[in-house]
Amino acid sequence: MPFDQPLPREVKVTDSASLFRLEERAxxxxxxSxxxxxxxxxxxxxxxxxYLWxxxxxxxxxxxxxxRQLRCELLITLRAGDRVVSWLDVLPADFNPLPRVTSREEGMQVSQLLDRAPSVREWLLREGGGSGQQ
Structure with missing residues (x-):
C-alpha cells in the first residue's frame, strides 16, 4: 500500500461479531491500539x-x-446502552469490506457521540471496573 494513500474519510458500522473479530485480529x-x-x-x-472512524x-x-494499519476511533455500544470511545488499529483489508454509514444524519450523530462519549478508561473508573486496555 503506497504511503501517500489518503486516509479513508468514511464512517464504518459493524456488528458485534465483526467487532470481536477485529479486536482479536489486532x-x-x-x-x-x-x-x-x-x-x-x-x-x-x-x-x-x-462505529469506526x-x-x-x-x-x-x-x-x-x-x-500498515488504520488507527480508528471506535464507538462501542455497551450492553447497558452506554456508549464508550476507544482506539482500534485495523488492517485496510479488514476495514474496506465493512458497511459504511450511508446517511449524513447517522454520520453526524456518530461524530457527536465520538466527541461526547467517555473513553473506556473513564467509563471503567466511573463503574469501578478493571482496565479494558492491553
Missing part, C-alpha cells in the same frame, strides 16, 4: 451497532512484516 498481530477481546465480548451489546495511518517500523 490482539493476534500485537497492534498498538486495541482492547482486550475478552473485555469487549463481556461488555459490548450483542445486538449493538459499533479512521484517524491516521499507523505502521510498526520495528515490524515491517505487519502491514
Amino acid at each position: 490482539c493476534d498481530l500485537s497492534l498498538n 486495541r482492547l482486550d477481546p475478552a473485555w469487549v465480548r463481556a461488555n459490548a451489546a450483542l445486538d449493538g451497532a459499533h 479512521p484517524a491516521l495511518w499507523n505502521s510498526l517500523a520495528h515490524r515491517p512484516e505487519v502491514p
